[in-house]
Amino acid sequence: MRSVEVSFHVKMRDYTTIGIGGAADRMAFPRSPAEVREVLTAERRAGRTVHFLGAGSNLLVSDGGVAGTVICTKKHLSKVVFLSDGSVVAEAGVMLPRLAVLCALSGLSGMEPLSGIPGTAGGALTMNAGAFGRRIGELTEWVEVADGAGEILRIEARAIRFGYREAEYPVRGVVVRAGFRFAGGTREAVFGQMRQLNEKRRAKQPWGEKTFGSTFRNPAGAEGAGALLERAGMKGRCEGDACFSEKHANFLVNRGRATAADVRRLMARGRDAVVVLTGVLLVPEVKMWGDFDV
Ligand SMILES: Cc1cc2nc3c(=O)[nH]c(=O)nc-3n(C[C@H](O)[C@H](O)[C@H](O)COP(=O)(O)OP(=O)(O)OC[C@H]3O[C@@H](n4cnc5c(N)ncnc54)[C@H](O)[C@@H]3O)c2cc1C
Structure with missing residues (x-):
């Protein structure tokens, strides 16, 4: 190496x-x-x-x-190539907001709903990230995955099971590159749509704060995780510097020196409060690495 x-x-x-x-x-x-x-x-x-x-x-x-x-992947693996047939090839580390802007500049429409998600293409393809009714899997033609032995395999999108905030690949490994197809549009219209959707996002979610986005997955049923946490009195509740946001209860923010242990304690409090009140067991959306006591 x-x-x-x-x-x-x-x-x-x-x-x-x-x-x-x-x-x-x-x-x-x-x-x-x-x-x-x-x-x-x-x-x-x-x-x-x-x-x-x-x-x-x-x-x-x-x-x-x-x-x-x-x-x-984010630091260096972020090349984007626009092909003459209208498709786009992006390396895993490209940030979604950057990909969205590059598409808009090329007059391609499709990425606008995802343009405010602060993740990479590789992370989004693993989570099937989505917003405003659009998920990244819908725009994907193929994904290249490097398996444990280092072999790179191209997988057609139809062979990937894109679900709600998850994607099941026929091989396990790291996403290195993907091909996308977008619709035609005009720069002005695409940028206009991006601005409008991101204003909506800013109105509802904490902006410019340290957060990992949604803490829990939305359970099946009409009420989202944020509404359930709010009803259980968790909005604004803290453990140390880890707090459920006042703006959106399912967004957990680090107000300064929060530790992972603070976050886990707060998540457990939120989960317990919701299950006691409603019987619904919230499941984390956030991925966790390392060992935790709580
Ligand atoms: C302010 C804010 C708003 C958000 N809004 C949304 C939203 O609207 N919709 C939404 O879906 N999500 C949202 N998120 C969550 C997050 O941005 C998405 O889940 C995003 O897709 C994660 O991408 P990432 O590159 O940051 O992945 P990471 O956080 O780095 O990793 C997430 C998981 O993906 C795996 N992974 C990452 N890259 C690869 C790769 N190349 N190959 C294989 N596995 C990989 C990691 O191992 C990990 O399991 C938001 C987060 C924040 C902070």
Whole structure:
């Protein structure tokens, strides 16, 4: 792995949008799918666990940190190519807001509802991220995944089961690149739509705060996780500096020096309050790395 950039004892709080988390043993920053393959092969040979990181916008890392190697796609793996047939190929680490702006500049429509999600294409394809009725899976033609042995396989979208905030791939591994197809549009109309949807988002959700977005998945049924937490009196409730936002109860924010343990305690309080009041058991949407006591 001599050619790949690697850092050691990396503070995960600097790589997660909630700004929490102990150190990762090592973090690799591949510049190409070939370098991802190189990292996977080397780490497999060394018998080390590998974790995949995008923008860390849906992630809680424990205060004790994470063992093994984290592959960070956001730093260098972010090329986007516009093909003459109208399709777009994006590497896993490209941020959705950037992809949306590049599409708008090229007069392509489709990304507008996703333009306010602060994650990477790879993270979004893993979570099937969505907003305003659009999910990324609907725009996807194919995804390239590097498996544990480092082999890169192209999977057609129809072979991927895109569900609510989840995607099931026929192979396990790291998303390195994907092909998308968008509709035609005009720059003005696409930018106008993006502005309008992002204003809606700002009106409803905390903006510019340290958060990992939705804490719990919306359960089946009419009432969302935010409404249930609010009804259970959890809006604005805190453990240390970890608080359920006053603006949207399902958004958990770090008001300063919150720890992962604070977050977990608050999540447990929220879950228990909702189940006692309504019988609905909320399930976390946020992914968690490391060991937790609560
Ligand atoms: C303010 C805010 C608003 C948000 N709004 C929305 C919203 O409207 N809709 C929505 O769906 N989500 C939303 N989110 C959550 C989050 O942005 C999405 O889930 C996003 O898709 C996560 O992408 P990421 O790159 O940050 O992934 P990360 O948080 O880095 O990782 C999330 C999971 O994906 C895996 N992963 C990441 N990259 C790869 C890869 N290349 N290959 C394989 N696995 C990978 C990780 O291992 C982890 O399990 C919001 C978050 C914030 C902070």
